[in-house]
Amino acid sequence: MSKVNKTTETALRVNQEKLVQNLRFSSTNATTVLGEALQNSRRAGATKVEIDFVPETKTLTVRDDGCGIGDYQTLFTLAESGWDAETIENEMPFGLGFLSALFSCQKLEVESKGGRVSMPTAEILAFKPVKVTPWVCCPAESRFDGDVCGCGSENVQGPDAEGVYDCLECGIFFTAESIGNRCWGGVTTVRLGGFKPDASQVASCLSELAKGFPIPVIFNGNALQRPWALDSGRAFIDTRIGKVHLKEFGSGESWTNSVQELQICLQGLPIYRTKGYWRGDSMVNIVHLDSRQFHARLPDRDKLIDEEDVVKQVKSVVQKEAIAKIMALKETLSPAEFAEGYETLKLWDCLALLNDVPVIPKGVLAYLQHYPIKEGCSPVNLEPAGLVTREDVETGKVTVAELEDIDETGAVPWMFAWHKDMRVYDNPLDKGHWLFRHLVDFTKQAVQVEMVGETHRAYFNGQWVCGDAAFCEKYRLAFGDDFVDIQGDSMYWEDRGLFIVPKGDASGCVVRQASSYFDEHDNFNESVKDEDEWAFEKFVVANTSTNPAKALQRLLPSFAGCPKVFGKCFTLALDGEGRVLSVVEAEPVETRQAA
Ligand SMILES: Nc1ncnc2c1ncn2[C@@H]1O[C@H](COP(=O)(O)OP(=O)(O)O)[C@@H](O)[C@H]1O
Ligand SMILES: [Mg+2]
Numbered sequence: 258m259s260k261v262n263k264t265t266e267t268a269l270r271v272n273q274e275k276l277v278q279n280l281r282f283s284s285t286n287a288t289t290v291l292g293e294a295l296q297n298s299r300r301a302g303a304t305k306v307e308i309d310f311v312p313e314t315k316t317l318t319v320r321d322d323g324c325g326i327g328d329y330q331t332l333f334t335l336a337e338s339g340w341d342a343e344t345i346e347n348e349m350p351f352g353l354g355f356l357s358a359l360f361s362c363q364k365l366e367v368e369s370k371g372g373r374v375s376m377p378t379a380e381i382l383a384f385k386p387v388k389v390t391p392w393v394c395c396p397a398e399s400r401f402d403g404d405v406c407g408c409g410s411e412n413v414q415g416p417d418a419e420g421v422y423d424c425l426e427c428g429i430f431f432t433a434e435s436i437g438n439r440c441w442g443g444v445t446t447v448r449l450g451g452f453k454p455d456a457s458q459v460a461s462c463l464s465e466l467a468k469g470f471p472i473p474v475i476f477n478g479n480a481l482q483r484p485w486a487l488d489s490g491r492a493f494i495d496t497r498i499g500k501v502h503l504k505e506f507g508s509g510e511s512w513t514n515s516v517q518e519l520q521i522c523l524q525g526l527p528i529y530r531t532k533g534y535w536r537g538d539s540m541v542n543i544v545h546l547d548s549r550q551f552h553a554r555l556p557d558r559d560k561l562i563d564e565e566d567v568v569k570q571v572k573s574v575v576q577k578e579a580i581a582k583i584m585a586l587k588e589t590l591s592p593a594e595f596a597e598g599y600e601t602l603k604l605w606d607c608l609a610l611l612n613d614v615p616v617i618p619k620g621v622l623a624y625l626q627h628y629p630i631k632e633g634c635s636p637v638n639l640e641p642a643g644l645v646t647r648e649d650v651e652t653g654k655v656t657v658a659e660l661e662d663i664d665e666t667g668a669v670p671w672m673f674a675w676h677k678d679m680r681v682y683d684n685p686l687d688k689g690h691w692l693f694r695h696l697v698d699f700t701k702q703a704v705q706v707e708m709v710g711e712t713h714r715a716y717f718n719g720q721w722v723c724g725d726a727a728f729c730e731k732y733r734l735a736f737g738d739d740f741v742d743i744q745g746d747s748m749y750w751e752d753r754g755l756f757i758v759p760k761g762d763a764s765g766c767v768v769r770q771a772s773s774y775f776d777e778h779d780n781f782n783e784s785v786k787d788e789d790e791w792a793f794e795k796f797v798v799a800n801t802s803t804n805p806a807k808a809l810q811r812l813l814p815s816f817a818g819c820p821k822v823f824g825k826c827f828t829l830a831l832d833g834e835g836r837v838l839s840v841v842e843a844e845p846v847e848t849r850q851a852a
Pocket of ligand 2: 350
């Protein structure tokens, strides 16, 4: 017998109760409900939202003057919205927001167009029927034959089994249907009892949510600040991604003070901000995304979908707007004023706008303050130079050098640039900038070194640096047709491992051209540096002094710490290697002079 496999059918089904219970864990924050409440009031067309929180009773009340909830079933139907077609098309409401209210408290009370609801949230979440009490008060005019007066009082009894109310003030009988909604005051009130978040959470969360919100948010009687709102008085530009406000930068100081920090809002609520240091709510560019194009994550819209991609798009639009604004500004500023905004141009990646400006902004060029030394790659020697004009450069009044870090290249080109009082190209310009046609580029061609009147060489053996030293009259550094003769400053010639010591320099500074004295842990070893410097100084004296007694005097330390030798006279004998052979006390100087 052959086995026959029968085809069966199955289909997607939902365990409603479980799903709803589990959605409790879908929101990121306990305060999600606050954003949802603001959202609903705005969608209802309210002119403002009022929120009160009473910590003693843990009651949160949200009131708005919007269209009101006519049919409570829309409120209690998940994944369905009762908003008008336009709102649904523009905002894609999820129909889930109210659920966060149910999860956030123990008791729910709503008063709106359709009547009143009051019920423990646990029962609502258990799918128990929700009783809607219609608005009842005595109709102001009679509804039944024979009744002559109506007083509008809410002091009514009922309804009885037939749904009939009895006004205790004037005694007329009426039904809820007969009075319609006439007694609803036009305010929708949502009251959450046993609200979970505490007062400070509510306050801080609301103040954040209100910042970009289109309608006033009044918390415990105070209107919250709305610095990012479209009606905040800031100028917003319509762009393809939505509305963009660029933090003001115009002529004057603000031109140099642009920011790239970004605050993105969606449907009036904050959804993204650039990471890092936040300089305050007004030091920011604001974007209200077009909510037909951009969407946020279910259920609480706390994060953009495809965030990285959206942020990239936003940044590129904001940049385009910034550059357009900068270009317009350029027309109104003098070259020097425009160059003032160098940091702003750098920030918006539009340095090319400087290519036809006949001045080089401050800070692009630097000058060498003092004798170049290795600095562990943090050139404190480079001091920003002031404004340099194109004319200065073209006439050769100012020469600009392209130099690599002295810790990498060694001191030779730096010595040349320093002695020639060149400016160093230190901060970036666009590669099409006119300056590059005039740069003296030490990175491509080496500076030639030539010693003049070399007397002799000796080996210096320091702690961190050692090598031959060449003693000479002077040395010449040559680059192209240009040269400089140096007599007063020693130089470490890295390529040769050679200290060049001209006769005018008796210091030991040159050891700092051979080492930065920073160790592999980035610590500066000052005492080693001091010792090497001192040793080199002694080494130079010993190698250059023509008078041995004077050489010896320079080499001796101070004896201030040893009173025993004060006023004494000694005869010192050294051997052929410079080692001390003997020290013998001699007759004091005064005695000899007296004799
Ligand atoms: N403050 C309000 N004013 C008028 N209608 C409201 C209000 N809050 C909620 N509603 C109604 O309840 C429905 C469900 O609300 P909600 O769960 O927040 O979902 P959504 O806002 O995504 O539609 C809304 O679509 C709307 O019809
Ligand atoms: Mg909603």
